[in-house]
Amino acid sequence: MTGQPVLDVRGVTKTYGMGETEVQALRGMSLTVRRGEYLAIMGSSGSGKSTLMNILGCLDIPTSGRYLLDGVDVSRLTDRQLALVRNRRIGFVFQAFNLIPRTSALSNVELPLAYAGMKAAERRRRAMAALSMVGLADRARHEPNQLSGGQQQRVAVARALVTAPALVLADEPTGNLDTHSSAEVLAVLDRLNRSGRTIVLITHEADVAAHAKRLIRLVDGQIVEDTR
Amino acid sequence: MRLIETVRFALRGVTANKLRSGLTVLGMLIGVAAVILLVAVGNGSAKAVQARIARLGTTTLTVSSGGRQVGNGATTTQNTSLTMALAQALRDKDSAPDVKTVSPVVTTSQAATFQGTSHTIAQIVGTVPSYLGASNYTIARGSVFTDQDVADGRKVMVIGQTVAEDLFGDVDPLNQQVTVNGTLFTVVGVLAAKDSTGFTDPNDVAGAPISAVQQALTGYGPVNQIVVEANSSEAVPAAQDEVTAILTQRLHVTGTAPFRVQSASQLLTTAQDTAATFTTLLGAVAAISLLVGGIGITNIMLVTVTERTREIGIRKALGAPKRTVLTQFLVEATVLSLIGGLLGVLAALIGAQFTIAGIKPAIVPSSIVLALAVSVAIGLFFGSYPASRAAALRPIEALRYE
Numbered sequence: 061m062t063g064q065p066v067l068d069v070r071g072v073t074k075t076y077g078m079g080e081t082e083v084q085a086l087r088g089m090s091l092t093v094r095r096g097e098y099l100a101i102m103g104s105s106g107s108g109k110s111t112l113m114n115i116l117g118c119l120d121i122p123t124s125g126r127y128l129l130d131g132v133d134v135s136r137l138t139d140r141q142l143a144l145v146r147n148r149r150i151g152f153v154f155q156a157f158n159l160i161p162r163t164s165a166l167s168n169v170e171l172p173l174a175y176a177g178m179k180a181a182e183r184r185r186r187a188m189a190a191l192s193m194v195g196l197a198d199r200a201r202h203e204p205n206q207l208s209g210g211q212q213q214r215v216a217v218a219r220a221l222v223t224a225p226a227l228v229l230a231d232e233p234t235g236n237l238d239t240h241s242s243a244e245v246l247a248v249l250d251r252l253n254r255s256g257r258t259i260v261l262i263t264h265e266a267d268v269a270a271h272a273k274r275l276i277r278l279v280d281g282q283i284v285e286d287t288r
Numbered sequence: 289m290r291l292i293e294t295v296r297f298a299l300r301g302v303t304a305n306k307l308r309s310g311l312t313v314l315g316m317l318i319g320v321a322a323v324i325l326l327v328a329v330g331n332g333s334a335k336a337v338q339a340r341i342a343r344l345g346t347t348t349l350t351v352s353s354g355g356r357q358v359g360n361g362a363t364t365t366q367n368t369s370l371t372m373a374l375a376q377a378l379r380d381k382d383s384a385p386d387v388k389t390v391s392p393v394v395t396t397s398q399a400a401t402f403q404g405t406s407h408t409i410a411q412i413v414g415t416v417p418s419y420l421g422a423s424n425y426t427i428a429r430g431s432v433f434t435d436q437d438v439a440d441g442r443k444v445m446v447i448g449q450t451v452a453e454d455l456f457g458d459v460d461p462l463n464q465q466v467t468v469n470g471t472l473f474t475v476v477g478v479l480a481a482k483d484s485t486g487f488t489d490p491n492d493v494a495g496a497p498i499s500a501v502q503q504a505l506t507g508y509g510p511v512n513q514i515v516v517e518a519n520s521s522e523a524v525p526a527a528q529d530e531v532t533a534i535l536t537q538r539l540h541v542t543g544t545a546p547f548r549v550q551s552a553s554q555l556l557t558t559a560q561d562t563a564a565t566f567t568t569l570l571g572a573v574a575a576i577s578l579l580v581g582g583i584g585i586t587n588i589m590l591v592t593v594t595e596r597t598r599e600i601g602i603r604k605a606l607g608a609p610k611r612t613v614l615t616q617f618l619v620e621a622t623v624l625s626l627i628g629g630l631l632g633v634l635a636a637l638i639g640a641q642f643t644i645a646g647i648k649p650a651i652v653p654s655s656i657v658l659a660l661a662v663s664v665a666i667g668l669f670f671g672s673y674p675a676s677r678a679a680a681l682r683p684i685e686a687l688r689y690e
Contacts, residue, residue, distance in 0.1 A: 119605060119684045140609055147607020158602045158687065162304055172606045174293050219606070 067093035072125035100269035103278030151220025155232035210241025298619035316628020319578035324636035328649035330567030369510030391419035414501025430477030441499035589674035601686025621671020629663030
């Protein structure tokens with residue numbers, strides 16, 4: 061399964077603002093990630109890693125260059141097509157968990173499937189399977205405010221993987237967690253990777269990055285280090 | 289994403305903040321209830337007026353000396369007032385075969401006293417016995433004064449229920465004597481009660497021979513009205529023509545007639561026009577409160593969108609298309625306004641059970657349908673701005689929003 065790359069970034073630039081206030085967040089970046097890879101992207105704040113994350117996650121489009129996700133060029137897609145790509149091919153894990161408040165863990169995990177138009181029974185079955193995978197099947201009926209930070213993040217991971225996406229994108233997933241919860245969440249990610257999922261982890265903590273098998277370091281919108 | 293799913297998200301959004309949703313619903317409730325209820329009040333008063341005119345009898349014509357007085361410059365020596373002689377002329381069976389009865393009427397309002405009790409009778413009618421039949425009055429006790437009483441100018445009187453109660457209390461009014469303007473009248477009959485039909489009390493009346501009233505109270509001037517009863521309701525137009533012809537001939541009218549001959553249906557038309565204006569006015573006032581309710585929805589939805597920016601960002605990141613987000617917030621706004629509308633209908637139906645300002649409201653079914661439709665339209669219209677704002681949010685910015 062190492063044929064077609066999951067991520068294929070070719071000479072991508074991203075510019076914010078115009079004229080005097082113009083800021084180049086990404087300066088011609090190229091990056092290839094193969095299926096099943098476990099990649100960590102490190103960099104200080106302002107290095108362009110958030111911009112890269114937004115582009116990889118199809119939340120933003122590059123100013124120039126090409127970005128192929130799973131063989132599809134997403135840099136020229138419309139809003140509507142981008143929404144579809146986010147739904148089918150990408151699973152997000154955010155630093156702030158970003159679960160929908162006042163909504164049970166199960167419903168949160170079901171949400172991407174609901175947007176995909178799946179029937180309720182099938183959705184429930186898959187969501188429960190995803191929750192068991194992160195070890196929270198017994199917390200399915202709990203609402204986010206009844207769960208600990210680590211549990212919330214594991215629900216978010218379950219939500220990210222429930223659609224069986226080509227890519228799980230984790231943006232500082234342990235940034236808001238204590239050591240114990242961090243270990244729990246990272247263990248889940250490690251397990252996912254072992255079962256063949258492609259994971260891109262964005263972090264600034266070296267010990268978190270150490271979980272990954274490949275490390276990329278960003279400085280001023282350019283890749284300065286790429287070690288396996 | 290199926291619509292039912294979106295509706296479920298929307299309902300959850302509505303119930304998430306119950307107090308806020310409740311107050312917004314209250315705004316719509318008041319608006320919708322006001323529209324339905326005020327239109328019902330307008331309609332109720334129209335019905336009351338119609339009922340009162342119908343009670344006059346569909347066979348009656350009213351001749352009044354209104355109209356424009358002739359003689360702008362052109363000297364008129366002809367007296368154009370309605371007189372007893374004119375009333376007598378209308379009784380001519382040859383020239384007015386469709387006329388059944390003719391009742392000249394003088395009216396006044398005077399204080400009546402009985403053993404120290406005083407009551408101002410709103411309407412003392414000096415007339416002839418046929419008037420009571422023409423005006424749909426019936427005698428409950430005693431008897432009507434007779435044509436002989438009219439001819440003799442006897443001081444006898446029939447009184448309405450209100451007068452009987454106020455003046456006599458528990459005493460039997462029959463054959464008692466009341467003093468009106470220094471003259472003693474003997475009560476010979478009590479009229480059956482008539483339903484109140486709005487602004488005036490139809491039972492606050494007294495009827496007496498026209499000769500007696502003119503002698504004791506009003507003086508021998510022109511009469512106020514001549515009430516003409518036609519043989520049947522079909523004969524009303526014919527009777528109207530005959531009466532007009534006789535009066536025109538008698539008064540030597542050349543230009544504009546100095547009198548008006550109106551049938552009950554014509555009075556009805558005039559009253560309906562007035563009532564329609566009244567209803568429109570009330571409806572317009574109520575519509576303003578509905579508009580205010582709609583603005584309330586916009587306000588609340590804008591707050592909701594701002595407050596839930598992050599949630600919108602999450603939904604978009606998870607692949608919610610623009611249209612789904614738009615639908616969700618539109619449905620939320622519509623649900624708020626629809627609940628408000630339904631509760632408003634309920635409130636209006638309850639409110640219509642009570643008498644408001646002396647008027648029994650009569651619900652207009654179409655106003656319910658209209659108010660509900662308008663409330664849904666308001667939800668869609670006033671919700672569309674906040675909803676499109678939510679849908680247009682860019683996911684990265686929405687996610688970054690604290």
